[in-house]
Amino acid sequence: MRPIKELIWHCTATPEGREVSVATIRQWHKERGWSDIGYHKVVHLDGTVEDGRPEATVGAHTSGHNTGTIGYVYVGGCDAKMNPKDTRTDAQKKAMLALTRQAIAKYGLKKVSGHNQYAAKACPSFDVRKDPIGNLV
Numbered sequence: 241m242r243p244i245k246e247l248i249w250h251c252t253a254t255p256e257g258r259e260v261s262v263a264t265i266r267q268w269h270k271e272r273g274w275s276d277i278g279y280h281k282v283v284h285l286d287g288t289v290e291d292g293r294p295e296a297t298v299g300a301h302t303s304g305h306n307t308g309t310i311g312y313v314y315v316g317g318c319d320a321k322m323n324p325k326d327t328r329t330d331a332q333k334k335a336m337l338a339l340t341r342q343a344i345a346k347y348g349l350k351k352v353s354g355h356n357q358y359a360a361k362a363c364p365s366f367d368v369r370k371d372p373i374g375n376l377v
């Protein structure tokens with residue numbers, strides 16, 4: 241297994257309340273010329289979690305920060321007008337907390353962060369550092 245020291249959270253940048261399948265995200269990313277979906281796990285509106293790219297494989301989610309990290313995404317992150325918004329459902333928040341805890345236990349992560357800490361982007365539309373998921377390590 242490759243060493244993984246950090247989990248970076250993302251949003252799909254899709255409108256509040258709209259579900260997005262792993263198959264759809266995979267298709268978007270393949271259209272960009274990538275080999276597979278760029279994220280390792282996808283958290284749906286109802287809190288169910290689906291696997292994306294295998295965690296043993298380096299992801300494609302944060303430019304310059306894919307080596308040594310894993311990238312998880314929640315479905316949502318925009319309002320109806322496509323402005324950034326923290327649209328996480330209670331079920332998503334719960335699932336994200338559980339997934340973050342699992343990853344910390346499994347890989348001994350040293351850091352949990354958000355895409356917006358590495359790029360001038362809103363993604364994941366909230367500040368991980370001020371969220372419970374950012375305060376577990």
Ligand SMILES: [Zn+2]
Nearest residue numbers: 250251355363
């Ligand atoms: Zn992102």
